[in-house]
Amino acid sequence: MKVVSLQLPSGPSMERLPLPFxxxxxxxxxxxxxxxxxxxxxxxxxxxxPAGLPPEPRLWTREDVVVFLKWCEREFDLPNFDMDLFQMxxxxxxxxxxxxxxxRCPGAGDVLHNVLQMLVRDAALLGRVxxxxxxxxxxxxxxxxxxxxxxxxxxxAVDGFHHFHSAxxxxxxxxxVTLSPAPSVDSSGSPQRGESMSYVTAYAPPVPATTQAASSxxxxxxxxxxxxxxxxxxxxxxxxxxxxxxxxxxxxxxxYRTQHREFFPNDMPESNTNGRLLWDFxxxxxxxxxxxxxxxxxxxxxxxxxxKIVDPAGLAKLWGIQKNHxxxxxxxxxxxxxxxxxxxxxxxxxxxxxxxxxxxxxxELKNIKNISLLRQQMSPTRVAQQPVVKSEMxxxxxxxxxxxxxxxxxxxxxxxxxxxxxxxxDPANIPSQHDKHRISTLIGDNLILKRETxxxxxxxALNLRSDKCEQ
DNA sequence: TACCCGGAAGTTCC
DNA sequence: AGGAACTTCCGGGT
Numbered sequence: 001m002k003v004v005s006l007q008l009p010s011g012p013s014m015e016r017l018p019l020p021f022x023x024x025x026x027x028x029x030x031x032x033x034x035x036x037x038x039x040x041x042x043x044x045x046x047x048x049x050p051a052g053l054p055p056e057p058r059l060w061t062r063e064d065v066v067v068f069l070k071w072c073e074r075e076f077d078l079p080n081f082d083m084d085l086f087q088m089x090x091x092x093x094x095x096x097x098x099x100x101x102x103x104r105c106p107g108a109g110d111v112l113h114n115v116l117q118m119l120v121r122d123a124a125l126l127g128r129v130x131x132x133x134x135x136x137x138x139x140x141x142x143x144x145x146x147x148x149x150x151x152x153x154x155x156x157a158v159d160g161f162h163h164f165h166s167a168x169x170x171x172x173x174x175x176x177v178t179l180s181p182a183p184s185v186d187s188s189g190s191p192q193r194g195e196s197m198s199y200v201t202a203y204a205p206p207v208p209a210t211t212q213a214a215s216s217x218x219x220x221x222x223x224x225x226x227x228x229x230x231x232x233x234x235x236x237x238x239x240x241x242x243x244x245x246x247x248x249x250x251x252x253x254x255x256y257r258t259q260h261r262e263f264f265p266n267d268m269p270e271s272n273t274n275g276r277l278l279w280d281f282x283x284x285x286x287x288x289x290x291x292x293x294x295x296x297x298x299x300x301x302x303x304x305x306x307x308k309i310v311d312p313a314g315l316a317k318l319w320g321i322q323k324n325h326x327x328x329x330x331x332x333x334x335x336x337x338x339x340x341x342x343x344x345x346x347x348x349x350x351x352x353x354x355x356x357x358x359x360x361x362x363x364e365l366k367n368i369k370n371i372s373l374l375r376q377q378m379s380p381t382r383v384a385q386q387p388v389v390k391s392e393m394x395x396x397x398x399x400x401x402x403x404x405x406x407x408x409x410x411x412x413x414x415x416x417x418x419x420x421x422x423x424x425x426d427p428a429n430i431p432s433q434h435d436k437h438r439i440s441t442l443i444g445d446n447l448i449l450k451r452e453t454x455x456x457x458x459x460x461a462l463n464l465r466s467d468k469c470e471q
Numbered sequence: 472t473a474c475c476c477g478g479a480a481g482t483t484c485c
Numbered sequence: 486a487g488g489a490a491c492t493t494c495c496g497g498g499t
Contacts, residue, residue: 276484277490312474323483325492330474336491338476353474 049119057119060090068093072115078108094120278336279345281322282307283362285315293318300349305358312354 049055050071053064060068065088069081085104086093094116102109275281285293286307296315300306309315312330320328337356340346345365349355 323491328492332492332494334475335477335493339491341476348475 054090055119057090057116058094060093062087062089065090065093069112072108072112078112079105081105081108275322278319278333279340279358279365280362281319283358285318300355305361306349307356307358308352309354309356 050067053067053071054060057068065086066083068090069083069086072078073080082104096104096113101112105112275284282297285297286299286302291298294310296311296318297307297309300308309330312334316328316330316333319333320326325332337346338348341348344359347357347359349357
């Protein structure tokens with residue numbers, strides 16, 4: 001499966017950001033709702049259209065339609081279309097509904113529909129603001145510069161992690177930017193040799209060599225994108241992988257790749273979440289090897305799982321695209337993040353805006369999914385009996401402690417907070433609003449110690465051992 | 472004003 | 486059908 005580097009429509013800092021989704025995972029998500037002036041929402045995809053194909057699908061001839069369909073087959077690894085069913089011009093093609101397309105090409109209707117929608121939308125935008133023609137060469141032409149193209153990079157965002165060589169970046173792209181493959185780490189792939197592996201390594205995304213080879217040929221070079229998405233420098237303390245700070249990009253990447261190949265074998269099974277869970281989505285953005293999303297979200301301390309949402313609105317839009325909730329905003333997305341508090345996947349870093357901390361490593365999270373969620377109920381009374389520990393969010397390490405197996409992992413209200421059941425329990429046992437708030441606080445506070453423990457490299461290794469035992 | 476919090480109800484997908 | 490994982494909306498606090 002090839003990856004199309006879809007471009008986000010511009011918004012602040014949205015320019016030229018390829019979304020991390022494979023076509024089949026993403027394309028249905030379009031069309032996009034916000035339409036500030038171009039750059040094109042189709043971006044690279046549009047630019048990769050066959051030369052000579054008009055940018056406006058509705059102007060296509062029958063022959064153009066065939067060319068387009070053939071291109072889609074190749075580009076998106078779609079099953080071959082029955083061209084007899086597409087004896088129509090572009091205008092007619094665009095009138096087909098998703099269902100229509102699905103009937104004509106089972107399994108690819110959504111993709112086709114959404115590609116068309118994007119093209120139509122893009123053509124409309126181009127109509128308003130004439131821009132570069134849709135040619136293979138147009139791709140290399142950068143979009144009009146925007147003052148928002150490169151939002152401020154957090155000072156903590158690193159300086160040892162140099163730009164990848166363009167070929168390497170391109171090679172890394174398929175896995176790094178596709179939400180289909182496993183999330184940051186896979187339970188079956190990584191822990192075996194991971195006893196001494198740090199959190200960093202566990203979070204590092206896969207860069208299988210075979211994928212590189214497979215992808216580098218048919219796709220365009222990313223050299224131009226690399227220039228656009230050159231990752232910000234990283235702090236030397238950032239990770240063992242990057243320290244001491246390498247002088248050579250190729251060496252850097254080689255090391256990186258070597259590490260990943262060790263922990264992410266090529267036969268790694270696919271994720272069971274496909275980036276459709278918010279935590280997984282965030283992890284994938286955070287761990288993008290080419291660091292293209294650091295303008296949106298970036299590790300603040302990868303070892304402890306602390307990250308910062310650099311561009312809340314932008315990130316929310318990305319998430320909205322991912323989930324096809326195009327009115328997504330930070331308020332809504334943050335609500336989803338807050339639901340993670342109760343299941344101890346996340347916590348807020350007190351006093352720092354847009355700063356959160358993962359409380360579970362990806363292996364854990366994935367394992368939880370794999371074992372059908374250990375639905376350990378954490379009763380309010382039980383929680384309330386636990387000591388309250390207020391912990392300042394520093395990168396302090398606590399004693400090693402195994403993963404709390406009693407952690408609720410069910411995001412539903414009922415699982416962790418039974419009073420939220422609509423069929424309410426005995427009223428005598430219902431906490432008051434104040435109590436509820438306190439309990440929630442207790443849940444969060446009480447687990448802080450553990451969280452910071454879990455995210456220390458030592459305990460992460462310990463968790464891995466635990467994972468290993470489970471396997 | 473923006474961020475943050477959590478309740479409540481609704482939606483979508485599996 | 487039912488549950489999980491959000492999404493949407495909201496009132497309140499900082």
